[in-house]
Every structure is written in structure tokens, then in C-alpha cells.
Amino acid sequence: xxxxxxxxxHSLSAVYCLLxxxxxxxxxxxxxxxxxxxxxxxxxxxxxxxxxSMLDKDNLIQEIDSDNIRDTIAxxxxxxxxxxxxxxxxxxxxxxxxxxAGMGGSVLAGEMLRTWLADQLPIPIILVRGxxxxxxxxxxxxxxxxxxxxxxxxxxxxxEQAGQRQAxxxxxxxxxxxxxxxxxxxxxxxxxxxxxxxxMVAWYGLRALAELMEGLGLAGGAVAExxxxxxxxAGLGNEWxxxxxxxxxxxxxxxxxxxxxxxxxxxxxxxxxxxxKLKIDINExxxxxxxxxxxxxxxHNEFLGWTExxxxxxxxxxxxxxxxxGGRIQKRFEVTNRLLSGRMPAPVVVESRGDSHIQHLxxxxxxxxxxxxxxxxxxxxxPGRVEAIEQLKRELD
Numbered sequence: 001x002x003x004x005x006x007x008x009x010h011s012l013s014a015v016y017c018l019l020x021x022x023x024x025x026x027x028x029x030x031x032x033x034x035x036x037x038x039x040x041x042x043x044x045x046x047x048x049x050x051x052x053s054m055l056d057k058d059n060l061i062q063e064i065d066s067d068n069i070r071d072t073i074a075x076x077x078x079x080x081x082x083x084x085x086x087x088x089x090x091x092x093x094x095x096x097x098x099x100x101a102g103m104g105g106s107v108l109a110g111e112m113l114r115t116w117l118a119d120q121l122p123i124p125i126i127l128v129r130g131x132x133x134x135x136x137x138x139x140x141x142x143x144x145x146x147x148x149x150x151x152x153x154x155x156x157x158x159x160e161q162a163g164q165r166q167a168x169x170x171x172x173x174x175x176x177x178x179x180x181x182x183x184x185x186x187x188x189x190x191x192x193x194x195x196x197x198x199x200m201v202a203w204y205g206l207r208a209l210a211e212l213m214e215g216l217g218l219a220g221g222a223v224a225e226x227x228x229x230x231x232x233x234a235g236l237g238n239e240w241x242x243x244x245x246x247x248x249x250x251x252x253x254x255x256x257x258x259x260x261x262x263x264x265x266x267x268x269x270x271x272x273x274x275x276x277k278l279k280i281d282i283n284e285x286x287x288x289x290x291x292x293x294x295x296x297x298x299x300h301n302e303f304l305g306w307t308e309x310x311x312x313x314x315x316x317x318x319x320x321x322x323x324x325x326g327g328r329i330q331k332r333f334e335v336t337n338r339l340l341s342g343r344m345p346a347p348v349v350v351e352s353r354g355d356s357h358i359q360h361l362x363x364x365x366x367x368x369x370x371x372x373x374x375x376x377x378x379x380x381x382x383p384g385r386v387e388a389i390e391q392l393k394r395e396l397d
Contacts, residue, residue: 053246053256055374061242064377067384069285072200073369074237077362079203080230084211088188090168092216094140099167100209101128101158102146105198105284108277109172109205110146112365115273116358117219131157139166144212146205148198150176153396172208174201197384199284202277203362229359233366240370250350251367254318255374257348258282261316263290266298268325268333271352271364275320278368285383286375295332303336306344317347322360324352 054060061070098121100110107127114125126134131154137143143162147155150173159178162169163185171182174192182189190208192201210226213219238244240251263282267275275292282290293302306313321333337347350367354360376383 053252055242055249055252055255055377056245061373061377064380065373065383067382069197069200069373069376069383070242072196073366073373074241076200076203076366076369077230077233077236079201080207080226082204082207084190084208086188086190086208086211088170088212088215090142090216092218095123095142095216096140097124097126097136098142098144098218099126099128099133099137099162100144100146101133101155101162102172103129103152103154105200105202105280106146106148106152106155106172106205108199108202108273108280109209110144111273111276112202112206112361113209113213115270116361117213117222121213121218123218128158130154133158133161133165137162137165137167139168141165141167142170142216143167144170144172144209145178145182146172147176147178148174148192148196148201150174150178150180152178156181170212172205197284197386199277199280202365225356225358229354229356229362232354232359233362236363236366240367251370252374254348254350254367254371255378258286258288258316258318258371258375259378261314263288263316263318265290265292265318265320266295266347267292267320268295268322268329270322270324270329270357271320271361274352274361274364274368277365278318278320278371281368281372282375284386284389285369285372286379287381287388288375288379295329295336299332299336303340306340308343313345315345317345319347319349320352320364321349322352322364324357324360 100107100113102110107129110125110127114127118125128134133143141162143158145155145159145162156178159169159171159181169182169187170190171178171187172190172192173179173182174194174196179189179191181187190205190212192204192208207223207226210219210222214222240249244252246252246256263279265275265278272294275294279290279292282288319333319337321330337344350364352360352364354363373383
């Protein structure tokens with residue numbers, strides 16, 4: 001018996017209570033299955049309960065994750081080392097704003113860049129998810145159009161609008177119509193590797209954006225920071241990877257907390273793009289309902305929603321907290337959790353780690369990727385497929 005195993009007396013009621021508390025329920029297809037529990041009963045000895053998680057079963061992850069998303073996640077830190085070296089001829093002194101236009105996973109890198117560098121850049125970064133550019137966009141606005149497939153209709157339209165307004169343009173794509181049009185018109189292109197889902201190349205996109213911002217003189221040292229972050233993150237696959245058992249694996253534990261329940265994710269400003277990315281990964285990888293919000297805005301509306309209805313709350317609450325958030329944000333988390341105790345489900349609190357803002361941010365993003373992978377396994381869905389989105393696109397054509 002190891003020191004990590006729970007020990008109970010021979011009281012039947014005590015055993016029953018621990019079974020009720022310790023058995024983790026997972027969703028496999030449409031059935032609910034109680035995790036295997038082995039009881040060692042020996043007269044005169046304490047009772048040991050071993051919790052065998054479904055996520056630790058041999059080959060189950062490999063069978064469900066047939067597109068091998070697990071290895072893509074493990075290799076994410078390597079994406080930060082990709083060198084693009086694309087010359088961009090834009091006079092930074094004339095720029096008044098940077099617009100990053102894209103949809104879904106293709107704009108995640110822009111979201112992460114803004115979280116990371118918003119307090120350092122001398123001009124604002126504006127994200128556009130939709131069909132229309134803001135009215136202010138003109139020849140002094142850098143417009144970055146990002147579409148992994150290169151065929152996203154919203155982004156193709158925004159690229160044309162930017163050209164009509166004589167705005168300098170940059171494209172991030174793996175191919176498709178956007179890539180072809182950009183090459184023909186002489187627009188600088190950061191070409192991403194093919195064969196991925198868009199949400200799984202966000203770190204490539206972040207490297208491309210860091211090179212661009214540094215090349216324009218807007219963010220000195222950004223590339224070096226990313227490369228240092230890659231070294232920091234490289235060993236986390238051993239901590240959160242499939243081979244690490246659930247009892248020692250924080251990502252698997254959080255996934256089990258989420259199984260069978262809608263997921264609500266909250267963060268402060270320092271990790272807001274990690275919270276949004278976790279929501280997207282849970283939606284797309286696990287095909288699972290999730291939502292997110294950010295403090296302090298949460299305290300001005302959504303906070304009140306937790307105080308009353310619905311009475312039954314079959315939800316999991318995840319809070320991404322960071323020491324980088326100011327004292328007021330940390331106090332808001334503390335007071336929020338105290339006032340909502342017994343009304344909101346007790347939150348799963350995640351404290352990010354790292355020596356810089358980008359390390360904290362990417363640490364939280366990587367943990368979220370693993371959580372969504374394991375939740376997909378518990379939901380018995382392939383994390384690499386997005387058939388419903390593809391059907392939606394076909395029916396919109």
C-alpha cells in the first residue's frame with residue numbers, strides 16, 4: 001500500500017461513503033460507467049481502495065484519438081521554434097492600429113498575442129471575427145488576415161475590403177484561395193504547415209505574429225521570449241501526457257470533473273485568451289458545452305446569475321488564476337468564491353506557472369489542450385473530427 005491510497009475502517013457505512021465519493025463516473029457513448037474499484041479486505045487490516053480511471057486503460061486513448069491529437073499536443077512547444085522569416089514592407093511609424101481578422105481557431109494566435117503584448121505595444125490590436133472591417137481601417141492600419149484553410153468566407157471578404165481601403169495586408173494560411181490570392185497580389189504570406197485542425201496550429205501562428213511584431217519594431221525580444229517559453233514547456237508532456245496515471249495527472253483529473261456536466265471557465269486578464277481557448281478546445285475536441293468569462297466583468301452581471309436559478313446546477317466551474325493578475329483580481333476571486341459558496345459548484349482552481357507572462361499563458365493553454373483531449377475520450381468522441389462544422393459549411397454554400 002502506498003501513501004497516496006485512501007485508507008478506511010471496516011465499517012460498512014464508511015466503505016459505502018468512500019465508494020460514493022471516490023468512484024469517478026465517466027461518459028462512454030451514451031452510458032454512464034462507474035470506475036472500477038478494488039477492495040482488499042483482510043481481517044485485522046485497514047481497507048485500501050484503488051481508483052482505476054477509465055483514462056488509464058490500455059489503448060483506450062489511442063483507439064478513440066485515431067487522428068493522434070495527443071502527439072500534436074505534445075509537440076506544441078516545438079511550434080514556437082518555427083522560423084518563417086517573411087519580409088514585410090510596412091512603415092511602422094505610420095501605423096495607428098493592427099487588425100487581426102479571422103474565425104475560430106485561426107484567430108486564436110491573435111487572441112494570445114493581444115493578451116501577452118497589449119501592455120507593451122504602442123498601438124492597439126483589434127480582433128475582427130465577422131464579415132465587416134471597422135470603419136477606422138485605412139492606409140495606416142495593418143490588417144492581418146488569418147485562415148488556416150485559406151477558404152474561410154468571412155476572412156476572404158475582409159482581405160478584399162482591406163485592399164479596397166488601401167490598408168497594408170499580411171496573410172497567415174496553409175493554402176487555399178486566400179494564399180493564392182495573396183501570392184498573386186504580392187501580399188506577404190506566413191505559410192503554415194498543412195494537415196492540422198486550425199486550433200492545433202495556434203502556436204505556429206503566435207510565432208508568426210511575434211516575428212511580425214518584432215520585425216516592425218513594435219515588440220522587441222518577443223521571439224526570444226517565445227523560444228524560452230518553449231524550453232520551459234517542453235517537459236510538461238511527462239506531467240500531463242497519457243502515460244501519467246490519473247492520480248498524478250492534473251489534466252486527467254480536471255477532465256473527469258467535467259464529464260457529464262456543462263463547463264464554465266473564468267479567468268482574470270492575464271489568462272483571458274487561455275480561458276477562451278480552453279472553451280473552444282472543449283467545444284471542438286470533446287464536442288462538449290462550455291462557456292467562459294473574465295473578471296472583473298463577471299462580477300457585474302454573471303456573478304448574480306449564480307445566486308438563484310436554476311436551483312440544480314449540473315456544471316463544472318474552472319477558474320484559471322495567475323499571480324500575474326493584480327491584487328484586486330485575486331481578491332475578487334476570493335470574495336466571489338466565498339459569497340457563492342453553496343450556490344455555485346465549488347470551482348476547480350488552476351494556478352498557472354512560469355517566469356514570464358507568455359510562460360504563464362502557454363502553460364495554461366497546454367493544460368487546457370490535454371484536458372479537452374481526455375474529456376473527448378471520456379465522451380467517446382474523436383477529438384480530431386469536426387463533422388458538424390463541415391456539414392454547416394456545406395449547407396451554407
